[in-house]
Amino acid sequence: MKALFLIVIYLVAVALPLVLSAWVGGPPRQFHQELASGLGILAFSMILAEFILSGRFKSISNGVGMDVTMRFHQIMARTALAFALLHPFLYQGTPSGGLRPWDPTRELTITTEFSALSTGIAAYLLLPSLVVLAIGRKQLGYKYETWRLLHGIGAFLIAILLLHHTVSAGRYGSQPLMTWVWLVLTGVAAGSLLSVYLLVPFLQKKHPWRVTSVVQLTPKQWELIVQPEGHPGLDYRAGQFVWLNVGHSPFSMKENPFSVSSAPAAGPAISFMIKELGDFTRTVGQIRPGTLAYLDGPYGNLSVDDRTEPGVALIAGGVGLAPLRGILRQLRLTGDSRKVKLVYGNRRFDQIAYREELDAEGAVFVLSEPPDTWNGEKGFIDGSLMDRVFSEDEFREWVFVMCGPAIMMDIVENHLIERGTPSDRILSERFDYD
Ligand SMILES: Cc1cc2nc3c(=O)[nH]c(=O)nc-3n(C[C@H](O)[C@H](O)[C@H](O)COP(=O)(O)OP(=O)(O)OC[C@H]3O[C@@H](n4cnc5c(N)ncnc54)[C@H](O)[C@@H]3O)c2cc1C
Structure with missing residues (x-):
């Protein structure tokens, strides 16, 4: 429900400049010209929304999860890139040049004035580079912090270039109301960068x-x-x-x-x-x-605090135990009456953390490379293991919380859905956004 609400807010926010542009209007042009402008406007507003998506706003990421927020950020960046790349080509066939006195509303022509176009061209070249560098971040092998800094600076530069291009070359963006709208939206996007890199650290300094x-x-x-x-x-x-x-x-x-x-x-x-x-x-x-x-x-939203299911299933792979141990300890310390089962998978015996503590909780340990003396579960956390640990009623009625390698979470999630666990009873956290 919260996800749906956030998606509606996103769509409204991204579509707002488009709707306002249509409203401030001007004489109608041919369809391909309106489409070109529309895609350009949408691409710019989506790029500005990317700042908010990656801006660590708790009302967003705590509602749907940071991993989902970042995946959405990545998909929307690629969609905005596709719109931006199409934008100039769709004007083909439209007469171009400087401002014509006989065409003050730019009904029949588009501008090719150098300063208005140059910022658009610079953004046009920078945007694919930013997206490609983000997609290939791991293969390119540079430090995460270096990439993050370059990504932030690159995105900010693109926003400024697009602002100039939109308000100077845009048929709609150059109208006073739209110029203000774009200025405010770019200011909000820049503000979210400042919040992450200046305001949050400033507040942190007071709370060491x-x-x-x-x-x-x-x-x-x-x-x-x-x-x-x-x-x-x-x-x-x-x-x-x-x-x-x-x-x-x-x-x-x-x-x-x-x-x-x-x-x-x-x-x-x-x-x-x-x-x-x-x-x-x-x-x-x-x-x-x-x-x-x-x-x-x-x-993050990996929490069972407000859940009403009769039982909590915790499925951990490796270091994915971290948040689940927090949940387990909280349930115990608060005397929570819900039933709990913990399944914890590792490769080797010496990789099991907090063994005695978890043993006392009746945890099911699973090892894929067990020693000869191992009496516990062998192999991976998969469908057949889940069937051995959980009953049909538990699959249907409990909340399942998972954290671990992506492959484990995919297998478990598919199995849960097969066994009739509704998707709103499956909570997960991914440690990797890529
Ligand atoms: C929501 C979440 C919770 C996590 N919880 C745990 C946990 O409890 N225990 C644990 O061991 N690991 C956890 N991780 C993974 C952990 O963040 C990375 O292993 C760690 O950041 C690696 O940093 P590094 O400098 O050692 O390695 P690097 O070589 O710098 O980074 C390795 C990878 O870690 C990720 N990473 C690094 N820095 C950041 C950053 N600032 N923001 C986002 N991703 C980054 C990137 O994908 C990067 O490619 C979690 C990750 C996420 C997203």
């Missing part, structure tokens, strides 16, 4: 945290705990995540998203379960207690 412990859980997984310093802490729901910055200025780009693996009911300290993967995560073991940290959050 301090690392109190760093413990090795398994050969490549660490537990990091932070305590609030001089403030009450974070108001979050078990299962949510934050952007964590350890040891750097809050204005630096060195922050990474991590699920909170502790429960709000356990007190203000926040714990994370971090798996070694790249630049930051490989150095977690070297972080000293006492190091300052900053948290931006909470984000």
Whole structure:
């Protein structure tokens, strides 16, 4: 329901400049010319909306999930690119040149004035580069922080170029009302960038945290705990995540998203379960207690707080245990009467984190490369394992919460749907937006 509401808001916001342009109007032109302008207008408003989608607005990402928000951001960027690429070609056959006194409303001609066109051409070249660099980010192998900075600067530059092009070359954009509309919309988009890179860090600076412990859980997984310093802490729901910055200025780009693996009911300290993967995560073991940290959050909608189902099924793969452990601990600490089952998959025995704690909860451990002495479940978390663990009634009535590798989540989700679990009872968090 919330997703539908957000989609309607998105469509209204993106279509608004188009509707207003039609309203300020002018004598009608041929269909292909109106289509060309319409696609250009839509592309620009979609590009501006991209700033909001990636702007960490809790009302958006906490409603549908950050992974869904970012996937939507990616799909809309590609759609806007397609519209933008088509835009100039559809004007073909229209006489061009400078402003003609006999055609003040640009009914019969389009402009080819250098300054008005040059910004459009620059944006036309930059936009595909930005999208292609984002799609090929991993293959190109540059640092995440470098990519993020370039992506932000590139997007901002494109917005400014498009603003100039739209209000100087556009038949509709050059009309005073539309010029104001585009100025305001571009200002809102730029404001969302400023909020992420200046306002949020500024607020973070006033709410520092301090690392109190760093413990090795398994050969490549660490537990990091932070305590609030001089403030009450974070108001979050078990299962949510934050952007964590350890040891750097809050204005630096060195922050990474991590699920909170502790429960709000356990007190203000926040714990994370971090798996070694790249630049930051490989150095977690070297972080000293006492190091300052900053948290931006909470984000995400992986929560069972307001759910009314009689049981909660937690399906974790590897470090995907992090948010689910937070949920499990919260249910226990608050004396929640709902039934709970946890299924936790790993490759090897030594990769199981919090084994004793979870064993006491009756967790079903699954290993794909078990030792000879292993008596537990073997293989992957798949349909047949799910059928062994959950009854028909549980499939139909419980809420299923999953976090782990994409392949595991896809297999489990498909199986749940086959077994009659409605999709609104399947909650998941993906650790990778690509
Ligand atoms: C919602 C969410 C929750 C997560 N929770 C956990 C968790 O509880 N435990 C855990 O071990 N891992 C978690 N991750 C994954 C974790 O964020 C990455 O493993 C980590 O950021 C890698 O950083 P790095 O510097 O070590 O590696 P890098 O080589 O810098 O990055 C590896 C990959 O991690 C992702 N990444 C890095 N920085 C960011 C960033 N600032 N924003 C978004 N993505 C980024 C990118 O896909 C990147 O390609 C979570 C990810 C998301 C999106």
